[in-house]
Amino acid sequence: MAGHSKWANIQHRKGRQDAARSKLFSKLSKEITVAAKMGDPDPDKNPRLRLAVKEAKAVSVPKDVIDRAIKKSQAGDAENYDEIRYEGYGPGGVAVIVEAMTDNRNRTASNVRSTFTKCGGNLGETGSVGFMFDRMGQIVYPASAGDEDTVMDAAIMAGASDVESSDDGHVIWTDFEDLADVSSALEEALGDSLSTKLVWKPQTTTELDLEGMQKLMKLLDALEDDDDVQSVTANFEASDEVMDQL
Numbered sequence: 001m002a003g004h005s006k007w008a009n010i011q012h013r014k015g016r017q018d019a020a021r022s023k024l025f026s027k028l029s030k031e032i033t034v035a036a037k038m039g040d041p042d043p044d045k046n047p048r049l050r051l052a053v054k055e056a057k058a059v060s061v062p063k064d065v066i067d068r069a070i071k072k073s074q075a076g077d078a079e080n081y082d083e084i085r086y087e088g089y090g091p092g093g094v095a096v097i098v099e100a101m102t103d104n105r106n107r108t109a110s111n112v113r114s115t116f117t118k119c120g121g122n123l124g125e126t127g128s129v130g131f132m133f134d135r136m137g138q139i140v141y142p143a144s145a146g147d148e149d150t151v152m153d154a155a156i157m158a159g160a161s162d163v164e165s166s167d168d169g170h171v172i173w174t175d176f177e178d179l180a181d182v183s184s185a186l187e188e189a190l191g192d193s194l195s196t197k198l199v200w201k202p203q204t205t206t207e208l209d210l211e212g213m214q215k216l217m218k219l220l221d222a223l224e225d226d227d228d229v230q231s232v233t234a235n236f237e238a239s240d241e242v243m244d245q246l
Contacts, residue, residue, distance in 0.1 A: 033073045055197050092236070140196075
């Protein structure tokens with residue numbers, strides 16, 4: 001178990017109000033449908049679906065939307081989605097990973113490549129930046145869940161691999177294959193989490209100034225606006241002063 005990390009995870013600002021909320025609900029619903037279609041439609045028997053439903057509930061996706069997404073997976077005419085990962089570099093040499101679900105690979109690849117090019121980045125081959133990240137489970141709790149020692153003890157008992165605590169809350173890390181089990185154990189000890197998901201955790205980061213951050217955010221926002229894109233992660237960091245100016 002270790003201390004604090006300065007890196008900024010960039011499943012970043014989902015909160016561009018109503019439009020962003022609607023888009024987020026759509027992405028989470030798609031993940032629920034795919035997870036249910038690939039396994040059992042019962043979340044208790046399907047770890048991926050259980051995590052998808054938990055993440056949807058954490059951002060207040062209505063129960064009827066969740067139920068509808070699960071039922072959609074069992075319909076004979078349900079869409080078939082391919083899961084694809086794109087990798088490349090953004091402005092300032094920042095490494096970027098894009099995860100997508102699509103029913104049309106050519107459309108998605110074309111759109112992602114075009115977005116990188118228009119926003120000053122370069123789309124690379126699969127594997128071109130993936131080695132700079134670790135696939136990890138990330139569980140986030142508010143500061144009110146307990147003090148640093150309480151959360152640390154709960155995380156150790158649950159089998160987590162690391163904890164980062166600050167005034168803003170607690171980030172608990174797990175090996176990606178252990179996320180469902182650790183999450184369930186922590187829920188019994190600490191209650192519901194704010195977020196539970198698989199993420200790409202950067203091994204190193206690239207620090208950007210205000211101009212660099214503005215250029216990078218243009219790329220990340222454009223990628224996240226694509227309906228086929230599920231998540232975008234980049235290995236940047238910036239000072240609090242720069243972030244306050246964005």
